[in-house]
Amino acid sequence: MIRLHDTASGQVRELEMRDPGKVSIYHCGPTPYDVPHVGHGRNTLFYDVLHRYLEWRGLDVTLVSNVTDIEDKIIRRSIAEGRSCADVVAEFEAIHWSAMDRLGVLRPDHVPKATQYVEKMVAFIDELIGRGHAYETSDGVYFEVRTLPGYGLLARQPLDSLRAGARVEIDEDKREWFDFALWKKAKPGEPTWESPWGPGRPGWHIECTVMSLDLLGDGFDLHTAGDDLTFPHHENERAQAVGAGHAFSRHWTHHAMVEVEGQKMSKSLRNFTALTDLLDHTDARAYRLLTLRAHYKSPFDVSPDTLADAESGLDRLDAFARRFADVPAIPDPATVEKFRGFMDDDLKTPQAVAVIFDAVNAAHKGDERAAATVFELTGAVGLDLKRAPQAVDAETQRQVAEMDDARQARDFARADAIRADLVSRGWVVESGPSGTVVHR
RNA sequence: GGCGGCGUGGCCGAGUGGCUUAGGCAAGGGACUGCAAAUCCCUGUACAGCGGUUCGAUUCCGCUCGCCGCCUCCA
Known part of the structure; x- marks a missing residue:
C-alpha cells in the first residue's frame, strides 16, 4: 500500500x-x-x-x-x-x-x-x-x-x-x-x-x-x-x-x-538561479540528493552551502561505489523492506536516504549484502552512482605510473611532487598497497 | 481579513510522551598510510519563549514571539 x-x-x-x-x-x-x-x-x-x-x-x-x-x-x-x-x-x-x-x-x-x-x-x-x-x-x-x-x-x-x-x-x-x-x-x-x-x-x-x-x-x-x-x-x-x-x-x-534565504524562489521575486547554471557548476546527482534529503512537503533552501553539503555526501556515495563496484551479493531483504516502509509512507525520502547511508556504513565494515543493497536502493530513487572507473587521459596515466615508480623506489619527494601536480589539476589521488587510482 | 505550514545540536534535516533518542555535512581527537586520499573508532547532549495537562514533554493543549506560503501569473 x-x-x-x-x-x-x-x-x-x-x-x-x-x-x-x-x-x-x-x-x-x-x-x-x-x-x-x-x-x-x-x-x-x-x-x-x-x-x-x-x-x-x-x-x-x-x-x-x-x-x-x-x-x-x-x-x-x-x-x-x-x-x-x-x-x-x-x-x-x-x-x-x-x-x-x-x-x-x-x-x-x-x-x-x-x-x-x-x-x-x-x-x-x-x-x-x-x-x-x-x-x-x-x-x-x-x-x-x-x-x-x-x-x-x-x-x-x-x-x-x-x-x-x-x-x-x-x-x-x-x-x-x-x-x-x-x-x-x-x-x-x-x-x-x-x-x-x-x-x-x-x-x-x-x-x-x-x-x-x-x-x-x-x-x-x-x-x-x-x-x-x-x-x-x-x-x-x-x-x-x-x-x-x-x-x-x-x-x-x-x-x-x-527557497532562497527563506523565501520562495520565483521569477517575480527575481531571486532565482537558472537550472542550467546550477547544472554547470554542480553534479546533477548532488541536487537530486539535496531534494531527497528534505521531505517533498517541506521547503528547503538552495544555496552554495547546501549544495556543497550535498556534493560531499555524494562523494561519499561515489567512493563507496568505486570500492564495491563488483560486489556479487544480492540485497539484504530486511534493509530493502525498511526502505520500502519509509517510501511507501508518503515518500519519506529523508529516512530512506538515512537507510542508504546506514547501508554504506555497514558495507564498509564488511557487509557485502549491504553493499548490494545500496546499489539497489539508490537505483530506486534514480541516484546513479559512479561504479565504473573513470576514463583517465594518457598523460595523467603516465604520471600515475611515474608516481608509483617513485613510491616503489621510496623517492617520496618526487612522488609527492607528482601528487601535488595531479591534485592541482583536480584529480583525487588514492594510493593503496596495490597502486594508485585517480578520479575526479 | 481568511486558510495553511514552520521554528530541533556549528549547518542541513528526520523523529518521538519516558527506551542505546535518525542520517548527512562540518569540526576535534585517535587508528591505518612514507605522506596524503579512502576507510574505521571516539567526541557533540539540541528541540523559540511562557504557562498548562502528566509520575514524566522536545513530543499533547493554550498563549506569546519570529518566519514562510496560498487567497494574483508562478513548479
Whole structure:
C-alpha cells in the first residue's frame, strides 16, 4: 500500500488505484517562456522520484505531463522579440528537456501540448455552457464558480472567505471576481483559433482538464504539481471537470517550493538561479540528493552551502561505489523492506536516504549484502552512482605510473611532487598497497 | 481579513510522551598510510519563549514571539 499526502482531505492517505497495479498520474508541466530555474528542477525531480519508485515497486505507471504552449507570457515574449510563439516555445522547451536530461529525469509517457487540444477544449467549453456552468461575455467565456457546489475543496476554505486581491483584474462583464476564463477572445497580435464565440484562445486551466481526462480517463488516480498551483489552478481544473460531469483526479499531491534565504524562489521575486547554471557548476546527482534529503512537503533552501553539503555526501556515495563496484551479493531483504516502509509512507525520502547511508556504513565494515543493497536502493530513487572507473587521459596515466615508480623506489619527494601536480589539476589521488587510482 | 505550514545540536534535516533518542555535512581527537586520499573508532547532549495537562514533554493543549506560503501569473 502506498500512502501519499492528499491536499483535498488534508491528510496522508492510501493511493487507491482505479485499476489495481496501475497508477495514472497527471503532473502540471512547464510553460516554456524562459529558462527553467532551480525550482522547476525540484518539481521534475519530485515526479521523477515518484515515477521511478512506483515502478521499482512493480507498479505500471502512466505519467502525463503537459507543456503549456499558448499563454500570456509566451505571447508577451513573442511580441517583444518579434518572433512567433511557436519559436519561443521551441527554444525554451528544448532547454527544458535538455536540463531534465541532465538531471536524469525520465520522460513522461505523454507530453501533450495545449495547441494540439484546442478543438477538444472548445467542445468541452461548449458542454460547460450547455450545463449552465459557463457564460459568454464581450471578451470571452467564463466559468461561473457559484454554480458549482464544492468549489473550494482544494483551497480548503469556503468561497466567500476568499479575498479579492488588489491585483485581480477588474472586469465589468464577469459576474463575480473569481469567475475564471475558459476562452479569451482574440486581441490584436495574438495567435487565434476558431470557436463558436469567435476567434480566440483557451484559458489556462482548461487545457489540463481536457488533456488529463483524454489521456488518463475519468477518475484517474493522482494529480501532482507544486503547491503554488493548488489554488486557483487545480481548483479550477477540478471545477471544470466536475461541472462537465466527469469524475476527476482521486488524489492530489503537492510538493513544496525551493527557497532562497527563506523565501520562495520565483521569477517575480527575481531571486532565482537558472537550472542550467546550477547544472554547470554542480553534479546533477548532488541536487537530486539535496531534494531527497528534505521531505517533498517541506521547503528547503538552495544555496552554495547546501549544495556543497550535498556534493560531499555524494562523494561519499561515489567512493563507496568505486570500492564495491563488483560486489556479487544480492540485497539484504530486511534493509530493502525498511526502505520500502519509509517510501511507501508518503515518500519519506529523508529516512530512506538515512537507510542508504546506514547501508554504506555497514558495507564498509564488511557487509557485502549491504553493499548490494545500496546499489539497489539508490537505483530506486534514480541516484546513479559512479561504479565504473573513470576514463583517465594518457598523460595523467603516465604520471600515475611515474608516481608509483617513485613510491616503489621510496623517492617520496618526487612522488609527492607528482601528487601535488595531479591534485592541482583536480584529480583525487588514492594510493593503496596495490597502486594508485585517480578520479575526479 | 481568511486558510495553511514552520521554528530541533556549528549547518542541513528526520523523529518521538519516558527506551542505546535518525542520517548527512562540518569540526576535534585517535587508528591505518612514507605522506596524503579512502576507510574505521571516539567526541557533540539540541528541540523559540511562557504557562498548562502528566509520575514524566522536545513530543499533547493554550498563549506569546519570529518566519514562510496560498487567497494574483508562478513548479
